Amino acid sequence: MVILVVMKNTPCTLLHLLTAIAFLWQCTACHKKDVDTPFPAPTDSLGKINAWVYDSMRYYYYWNQSMPAHPDISLPVADFFKSLLAKEDRFSSVSNGITSTAVKPTFAQYGFQYAWVQHPANPNALTGVVLHVAAMSTAWNKGLRRGSCFVAVNNTAVTISNVATIDEVLHSGHTFTMDTVVFSNSQVQNRGTLQLAAAYIAENPVVATRLFQYNGVTTGYLFYNAFDEQYDVSLLTAMEKIKQAGASECIVDLRYNPGGSTSTAAKLAAMLVNVQATSTFAVFQGNGNGGKRTYTFDGILRTAINPSGKTFSDLAARSLSLKRVFILTTRSTVSAAELLVQSVKPYAQVIQLGDTTLGKDEASFQISDMRTPRQINWVLQPTIYKLFNANGTGNYNKGIAPFLYINELSVFPLQPEGSVADPLVQQALQTIYGRVAVTETNLRHTYAPVQAYKNSAAADAMLAPAVTIPR
Template structure:
């Protein structure tokens, strides 16, 4: 959609403080005029933009001057740098936390997740591996910022693994790894727990990626074949992704029709309210797998509720699933409060040929509501029970019954002390989280992306 650029000439005489400032007419002014017009047309908070912006500012600063105080996720980038900020996971394939150990007082890194066949995985990193140094620099209060920057730099980096032996940290041989392309299968683990004849399905799902929808449907088919009566969806490291894939999961967790409202997208005065039913959302998918409600119904589980595990790294489309399920199925959320991306948007670029502006906007266009009209989770969706995965060391394996989040879900399902006994086998050494890379990665990931209405 073409945004017309209008340049108005003003007199150069004395101006009062209420006079409209004329845009600069040089190349910078034209870029900023395009930014202003585009945001005025699309931006959710367009009504709050200043009437007299400073067109002499550099584009990045000009864009910032137009942003609403509550806007955390809109951005502008030069076309040469398009693609957004890279993260530890996108470079190396692992998440980690830095904690302060209550016994030793030391700052310790712990790998919370390592995707299979990634640089970190090939270097031996697994969930629960501890490390005391990055590039031979010991972790400390003073070095944490530097260490985090190194671990998200994309350069070859080394860490020093360590083990806790006889009340002391024993260093091991350092390992190093370079960055490479990460293409993770987000359907990480599908399994079930069984107790007293009741089966509980479990799915660890790491990203809503349409290219893997066929495997997502296959995971639900396996759970359905096992006739699970309860289900745990683990989204603790899920930063979001495809809204269509989100709708597909919703359609396999609860009963919906093609006309069932998936969500409501509320824009500015020009864009108004966009109601997306299941059929409309599914038509945006680039994957044929699960692209119709009847196909989803064939994989649907027979559930009376669903347990969803979340953390501060649960964001965007993952939060959308939590919120949009609630009108259709009781959701028992366990873990930590989510990131708080209750917004959707799309890229805005100069459509003219030839292009006159090389900058690209990623702006918030909509606020997100479920079919009951509920949303406003910009501070995050709070779980029914707060549970930290760092509350028990060493960390349990992904999908293990004695992982604190899974243990809480199983306790609510079964009321079994067997789960408590399993948890007691892990030493509850208090630690104080200082930095969580998965949360930082999720903060830099895009908000919900939706096709631009025409």
Template sequence: MPTRSAVVTLLLLLLTGILSCHNKDVASGPVITDSIGKINKWIYDSMQRYYYWSGDITATPDYTLPSGNFFHSLVSNQDRFSYISNQVDVGPQRTTFQLYNFHYSIVAQAATDTMVGVITYVVKGSVAYNSGFRRGTCFSRVNGVGISGSTLATVQAALLSGEVIALTLCSYTDGQWVEGKTVKVGKTNAVENVVVQTRYFSYNGKKTGYLLYNGFSADYDEVLLAAFAKLKNADVTECIIDLRYNPGGSVATCAKLTGMLAPVADNSVFGVFQGNASEGTQVYTMNRVLKTSTNANGNTIAALEANRLSLSRVYVLTTRATISAAELLINNLKPYLPVVQIGDTTLGKDEASIQIVDGRVPRQVQWVIQPIIYKLQNANYKGGYHTGIAPDYAEDELSALPLADFGAASDVLINRALQLIYGTNVVESVGLRKNTLFVQKRFQSAEAAAKVLPVVVLSHLH
């Protein structure tokens, strides 16, 4: 059977010993001698062994197909996210955020259909940030090309090129868009502190914590615990977790965040993974997941309890860019703590994958495949959010410009949460802000990126 290595891409998890329990050889099938046929046979055997939809795979594949095409001939029509890469020119597309460290949206002014780009998030320390880009910065041209329905594809391609791009900035003044200077931005790879912002709101003695959290990175677990210690010491009794641009990450870190929000114990079920006939159903407790963390900070329930907030519910802010472990958090909290979701429906990555490489020595196949192997469920065996997790209160942060800063009470999503917590007579309605321009969203780069980023990725497979 094909071998595999513990390759870590985004998420670090468990399953130690699980695959070793299933060392049944895949049927040998036809004898293949050509190089493409051997590669494709390795792909076929791997998919038959681990793929969630292995029961749908044909028994008579065409081993003569190019390997990329061969892989896709095996993929179920229900599968949106499995992929193959030769690590050269076949694999997931790079995203604007990976290339330039910012997210943007294209919006249209309802009355005129005029289109502009809006920066929705930019990493501190990136080239774009150091060039003055901030959340809410608007641009009207990319490389001199104005943004319109007919040029939208050209603009999007430029923002995915990886080349130096020139953005013409603009502002809305006296009822019209006025162009300003042109700023050139190149590729960058700034290190992002995913614990972006921690603060609290207070009214009439009631405190509401706020955390802008942009990725479940184990490298920042200590910072995450410190943020919760700060909120706990402030005696917050309500909490808003902002996951609107969170692409997922470490499942162990997801469990740590769960443990600081909800009253869970060592033996509380964190999640249930439903696999194919070979993998079966795997149930994981909090303790088992925490033991897989690569960061010792907060890897016990006792450490998490020390920073746990006293909450009767949690408010979570989402967009279509909320995916993977961020969705896992929302779903897995629900058996233990009411979740009030505000924003847009999440993208819907309710699946887990592994990265499989040829572990033979010497390595004979250079391709890498990442197939879906599990569907994800919470402690109540509830999952099935492949179309996304719908909000309790639908709000669009891009419904009106200018965009408010993250953490501001005037932000559309935060404003709604504060209204629910403190009452509509306490918090000003965002729609009543001065100089508000109502627009319609036409494209969101963060959502486009979410579609090509991995689902929950499992490693530590032995």
């Protein structure tokens, strides 16, 4: 989703949308007419809050036509909000600043993502496989790396019957222990018990960059883990180095990318393919009040706070102007990451490898009461828009399917980011060169008969922050 922060003064009067953040509405003041509510004006505090929620949703909500005609305003606020949601809505949320319908991802609290896998020898037992670890996070400092394995949490072996409870522990924010193991010649060897506390350090999302070369053709590789605008300098630097190396192909690894800034997504797209400042980046389709909004690259860039790449000419100077782009995805590829995949397609061939993305084809903004003194503490974040590219292609709520499905767990243990032994990278290089172009040494990998059971990174993707438009 896309997040904007909209200051809503009263339930049924004038709304002032701040021009620095309200690019979706393209106005400095949007006037909202009084809405006839299907219930008498409430006099109790709960009823007044729910009336404010109903009024806001009826005006902004993408599926406002499917809202119940006679909602029960006596329900607790969170329950009342849920009662208004369309059955296809997976992402709208509400918070009062104390409790929230959203849950924090494991990665945001401990700095690692994981998947559960089964082994045919014991199909009821599950092994946790670490997919990615943020450098210098709690998990990193305890020694966890991509490919690390664990079989128990808080001294409880993980099984199919208790995995939901184990997942709750790993999302709790509380200190827990995990029993780590290594697999050697099909044997499990204990490696020790680690204790992890929630203390996440923000990650530079430019995790890895590489160059692959063969027969005079240079391919750039970028493992990019979030569209975090504060690191746009790192992104521009990485792309500049790839361009200076003469890359004519590029692999963009978004397999665990939960989205983020729309302006950063536009910056990366402009550095990958041949577009103009006036080229369409995305189309936002709202309800009858929001209408249809078309945004150019330049229009999106004007919303950026970080000056790096805010001028289109800065991006053009670093652009690879590719005719095709290889993008690696999984079910953990979400929101702005999906928007990048879609926004590039009108201007270049996208060869998507891996798994189907999550399917967050929508945008949202936060609605809060900014009266002085503030009378309502609840904050709404409903779905406001559906997203489409310059060709009008959208409706990917079930995810964007890859050109070729590849299971990253088919090589076990997992390989470091960007390794030619990683099956997704390997397929991209095979397509580009007709062979695996780079030979790496001291990278051990074996093929083990494991079967993916559940991917926590994909579960975290459901909880991931929406695409953010800065204030």
